[in-house]
Structure formats: C-alpha cells, structure tokens
Amino acid sequence: MHAYRSHTCAELTKENVGETVRLAGWVHRVRDHGGVLFIDLRDHYGVTQVLCDPDSPVFASVEKVRSEWCIRIDGTVKARDESLVNAKLPTGEIEVYIRDIEILGASEELPLMVFGDQEYPEETRLRYRYLDLRREVMQKNMTLRSDVVASFRKRMWDINFREYQTPIITASSPEGARDFLVPSRLHPGKFYALPQAPQQFKQLLMVSGFDKYFQIAPCFRDEDPRADRSPTDFYQLDLEMSFVTQQDVFDTVSPVIAGVFEEFGGGKKVDAPGDWPQIPYKEAALKYGTDKPDLRNPIEMQDVSEHFAGSGFAIFAKILEQDGTEIRAIPAPNGGSRKFCDRMNAFAQKEGLPGMGYIFWRDKDGEMEAAGPLAKNIGPERTEAIRQQLGLGVGDAAFFLGGKPKSFERVAGKARDVIGEDLNLTDKDRFAFAWIVDFPIYEKDEETGKIDFEHNPFSMPQGGMEALEGDPLAVRGFQYDLACNGYELVSGAIRNHKPEIMFKAFEIAGYGEDEVKKRFGGLVNAFRFGAPPHGGCAAGIDRIVMLLAAEDNIREVMLFPMNQRAEDLMMQAPSDPTSDQLMELGLRIIPQD
DSSP states (O other), X not given: OOSSOSSOTTTOOGGGTTOEEEEEEEEEEEEEETTEEEEEEEOSSOEEEEEEOTTSTTHHHHHHOOTTOXXXXXXXXXXXXXXXXXXXXXXXXXXXXXXXXXXXXXXXXXXXXXXXXXXXXXHHHHHTHHHHTTSHHHHHHHHHHHHHHHXXXXXXXXXXXXXXXXXXXBSOOXXXXXXXXXXXXXXXXXXXXXXXXSHHHXXXXXXXXXXXXXXXXXXXXXXXXXXXXXXXXXXXXXXXEESXXXXXHHHHHHHHHHHHHHHHSTTOEEOOGGGOOEEEHHHHXXXXXXXXXXXXXXXXXXXXXXXXXXXSOHHHHHHTTSTTOEEEEEEXXXXXXXXXXXXXXXXXXXXXXXXXXXXXXXXXXXXXXXXXXXXXXXXXXXXXXXXXHHTOOTXXXXXEEEESHHHHHHHHHHHHHHHHHHTTOSOTTEEOEEEEEOOBSEEEOTTTOOEEESSOTTBOBTTHHHHHTSOGGGOBBSEEEEEETTEEEEEEEEBOOOHHHHHHHHHHTTOOHHHXXXXXHHHHHHTTTTXXXXXXXXXXXXXXXXXXXXXXXXXXXXXXXXXXXXXXXXXXXXXXXXXXXXXXXXXXXOOOO
C-alpha cells in the first residue's frame, strides 16, 4: 500500500465496502457521540467520515487529535445506516472504521478556524494565508482560477494562437502607472523595471513575423489598491495579431471571453458576442457616467439642459451660463417617494456634492402630480417636458446633477448603480458585456491649457496623419475596452505602427522626436523595418475570476495577495536590505523626515 493513501477523501463509495484503505488529510472537525469519535477527514478533493470506538487499538491516539492536525489512517470501509446517509457528500454512503493512525503533522492552537463561516480581519487572514486557503470557499476559488486559466489557454490554441514568454526584467513600459525598479549590480546606478505589461515585446513579436501571440502574463504596477485591483502584481491574458482591424480583434476575443463565462458562470445568462454593443466613449460617459457601464441596469441618463436654461431654478440656470456645462437626469423607475429621494440626496452628500435635485411623480386625487423642490421652481410645463423626455410616470422619479461633466460624472455613475440596486432593476443573473470604443487620444488641462494624452498614446489615431492635422481634442483612437457588469475586463488597441504618425502624435502632446526615441527606442527602431499593421488586447485574469466567483474583492481569488498597504504580512515584505546588499548594488538609503 502507498505510504500515505490508497484513495483521496472524495473517492470511496458503497462499492468499496469491506476494503481496507489508507487515507491522509486534515482533521476538519471531531465529534464525540457517546464515546465513539467521529472525524471528518479532509483533503483537497473532499471529505470522508472516519470513526473510532474504544475497541480500536488506536483509540487513545485518536482521542488526542485536534482540528487541522494532518493525519494518516488505515481502516475498513463500512456502509452507513440508511438513516445516516449524507446525500450532500460524494462519500456520504460510507464511513471508515479506524484501525491504525499516524500523526503526520500536529497543529498548534489555530489563529483562525478553517471549519465554519467565521469572519476574521483581513490582516489575520493574510498573515496566516496558508490556513485561510484551506477553507472550502478559498479552495473553490483557487481551483476555479486554475481552471479558467487552463480554459483560456486551450481556447487560444484552438484558434491558432501560440504562447510565447516575454522578459520579466526589462526597461520601463509605456503603461502609465509607476514602475517597480530593480537595481543592476553589474551596472551601478542603473535600473531595470518589472514590466507593467508585455506591451512593447508583443508588438515587437508582430514586427518579427509571428502573426498570432498570446501569453498568460504577469504584470507589475506600483499602484494604489482598490477592491478590484492589486497594488503590486496581476495576471492577464495578453494577445496580439498582425494584419487586423479593430473588428477583427473583437471577433477573435469575444467568443473566447464568452466561452469562459459560459463554462464557469454557474448558469448565469451570458450575452452572445454578436449582441455585445459597441458604445462610443462619449456616449458611455453621457448615458452611464463611466466607461465601464453595468448594462444589467437598464437606466440611461439623459441631457436635460434645455429644460433648465433660463428656468426658475437659479442654481442650474446659472450653471448653464458657463461654457461646457450641462444638466443630466438619472431616471428612477418606481423610485417616486420622498423617502427614496431623501436617501439618494444623502448619498450625493456622502460623495462630496451639496446634494441632488429631484422630481417625483405621484397620484393626487386621480391626477398625476410632480412633487419636489425642483418641480415647484421650474413650473409644470418644463416638468412635464422632462417627464416625457425620460418616459416616466406615476410612481417614478428623476435625479439631477449639473456642471462640467467631468466634475459630476463619477458620482452620477455611482448614483445610477445605487438606484438600479435599490429599486431591484439590475439583473443579477446575467453577465452583460459592451465594447467601449472611440476613446479620445488627447485632453486639455483646464488650468494650463496644455494638451496631453488622455488615453493610450500608442493607439493608431482614426484617420491617421490627416486626423492629427486638425483639432487634437477631436482625435479618436482605435482603442477599446470591454466592460462587464461594471468592471473593465479587457483593454486594447490597434497600434500606431508608423514612425512618422507616432512622432506627430507625441509632438502634439509636447514630446520631441529625440525623447520618443530615447524612451521607446526599441519599438521605434523596429517600426523602421517593415512593421505590419497590428493590434490586440489584454484581459484581466484576476478580475474575470472575481466576477465568476461572485466575489467583491480581488484578494479573494489571488493565492497570496498583498494588503491594502502593499505589504505581504505572511512573508514580511517589503523588508530592509542588508548593508552588504546595498553596498553590492552601490545604493544608499536616505532616511525620510
């Protein structure tokens, strides 16, 4: 017999009754039923109930075991009495009578329990992550992650992509976040960077003639943490193709993403790729207040400025006298009560705004009446015009925000999400996808008037060189994101592969040709030698698994994540270097005041 086990803790069935078996795993829990000890023995695959009574030669040893001890037992498989069958377990028809036991690893008192649903502070969970990962939900999440990665790989190979590994130690990558720098021992005073993404290398692969590349790529960015973003590293499905248009990229990657969500989405509806809308960035900002809209929520915001211009509501009327301002309405079907309106007004105040104007429509003596301070100020004709534009009726409400769109869009988008949730308008049993397209390449600083890049500077401008001769703020790029349920899952672009267009694009943002060559010399030089048109994208593995696992925090689907201060509490990183290490690298640490 094998030294540790003849079967896993998920394999034994009625067919094994009478056999002598060997199992190994962790003591999930111990129960004493009138002197008979029952142990739920757990391994990665499942749970088997084992038992021992005082007649067993190892009863005294079994009495000593505690939760999370790692043990090996030999025993005889017995059928459970019909009334004691546990239909929830694959092994629920049998139990194993212990005849021998070996303690493989005793456990000290646990800082967190593996059995049960107790909540523990994140600090405790991350410090003892190896115990946290033993819990059933974490085992499922990490297994799901592994299966998702395997599925992505298979799907990419099935459509004739090949996987290539790009360097981890490299130069800075043009991704817009902070680099993690690595000092060079052989070149004192110089630094490598961990790649923010394989961006330049995958483009160079296209220049090298490989045509279709993909990689499950580790990426490193020194960023502020969020619930849906790691502060240090993450993985993405990275892909690039030559001789493609934007639509070719969509047609290639959409079935791959949809297939993974269908395979692992737990039966939730997945919109067919052919039904994924392509929404211009400007339209997304107007209707949803974000470039990653949750389309499970049917609410669409609208511009209602014309109804407030010159109206009796002085605040909005004065706002509209300024250039670049507008008033937007957020419809709230079934939200027509003062209580709900007051709740949303309080939400806006928590978000840092003075409040939100509102109108709600109610029945009064068989007639529809518009209520709320705004309705009184702007009068019945304007109120009725707003109602008709928004398609609302009795029992409905609308909320209003005004100013320059960038000053209120974020809050408006969040308010739309809250309204959809609170009024049960958001379809929770669905994955709703949308391609966001036509991103602006440039933006103007309101204070300095300087033109700079708003989005990826390496996207091909729509219209090529000709587009760059006109108004920079009107230039749109062949850049795109894929949004799902309020998250950005994919980001990509058709690349600017022509040096002359690249130099012009950077010149508009104030970067000279020499600086571009210095910062991105490898890429620029390669484009001088017959670069093909190419494009691609990257899909965030961690975020996709988070959605599939129905988790709200990305750390729940990462094996060993950092905390919100970018610290590894388990391995105690970051740590102080030794004097010898600093000397070898030619570095000195200057204490911070």
